[in-house]
Amino acid sequence: MIKDAFAERAAEWDQPSKIDMTTRFINELKLNINVQASWKALELGAGTGLAGLQLLPEINSLVAEDTSVAMLNVLRSKLTGNEQVTIVEGEIFEYKQNDIDLLFSVMAFHHLPSLETALAHIAGLIKPGGYVVVGDLMPEDGSFHHFDPIPHTGFHPEELKTKFEAVGFGVNKYYVYNTLTRERIPGKLSDYDQFILVAQKPL
Numbered sequence: 001m002i003k004d005a006f007a008e009r010a011a012e013w014d015q016p017s018k019i020d021m022t023t024r025f026i027n028e029l030k031l032n033i034n035v036q037a038s039w040k041a042l043e044l045g046a047g048t049g050l051a052g053l054q055l056l057p058e059i060n061s062l063v064a065e066d067t068s069v070a071m072l073n074v075l076r077s078k079l080t081g082n083e084q085v086t087i088v089e090g091e092i093f094e095y096k097q098n099d100i101d102l103l104f105s106v107m108a109f110h111h112l113p114s115l116e117t118a119l120a121h122i123a124g125l126i127k128p129g130g131y132v133v134v135g136d137l138m139p140e141d142g143s144f145h146h147f148d149p150i151p152h153t154g155f156h157p158e159e160l161k162t163k164f165e166a167v168g169f170g171v172n173k174y175y176v177y178n179t180l181t182r183e184r185i186p187g188k189l190s191d192y193d194q195f196i197l198v199a200q201k202p203l
């Protein structure tokens with residue numbers, strides 16, 4: 001069984017810095033696309049729901065997908081049962097319906113082991129005209145994750161754009177929208193830029 005790298009962090013995840021980070025992402029997403037009340041959205045790497053639960057009042061329903069049961073259990077603890085939220089434990093491949101108007105993801109794409117395979121699957125989930133909005137790190141030196149091995153130390157958005165285009169999306173735009181300042185190396189503050197990328201499936 002694969003170790004849940006977020007198991008020990010889940011209970012302490014909802015810190016002001018994370019709330020601020022996810023709020024900035026959702027605000028940026030809304031600047032770029034006209035979110036509709038009828039939409040079904042899917043959040044890849046939803047974690048404790050910090051981003052998705054902010055968007056939920058503006059859409060019809062949310063699928064919250066994540067590989068960490070511990071993170072999802074924190075999300076579950078926030079739900080009353082009346083929300084239109086479906087939780088998917090596991091990789092994105094566990095979700096198989098072609099009914100998503102908007103897939104979004106903040107700070108989770110760099111954890112995807114095979115980006116090309118995931119994108120090919122995602123292309124099958126999005127309805128014609130639907131969107132994928134990704135917020136993640138620009139290329140970094142590995143210090144953001146304390147030099148632990150992870151699949152991607154950030155992304156060159158132009159390369160990510162090419163990968164989206166390879167599975168049939170148009171990429172409307174990408175740009176840096178936020179900078180995280182963190183002390184990942186003791187005694188040294190480092191800046192980590194975050195980009196947003198907006199992709200759309202043709203009608």
Ligand SMILES: C[S@@+](CC[C@H](N)C(=O)[O-])C[C@H]1O[C@@H](n2cnc3c(N)ncnc32)[C@H](O)[C@@H]1O
Pocket residue numbers: 006018022044045046047048049050051065066067068071090091092105106107108111112113
């Ligand atoms: C940095 S956290 C971000 C969580 C949330 N998006 C937020 O901003 O608060 C990364 C999340 O991605 C999840 N994750 C890691 N690998 C994943 C994968 N292959 N598929 C889906 N989620 C994954 C982790 O369990 C974790 O919840």
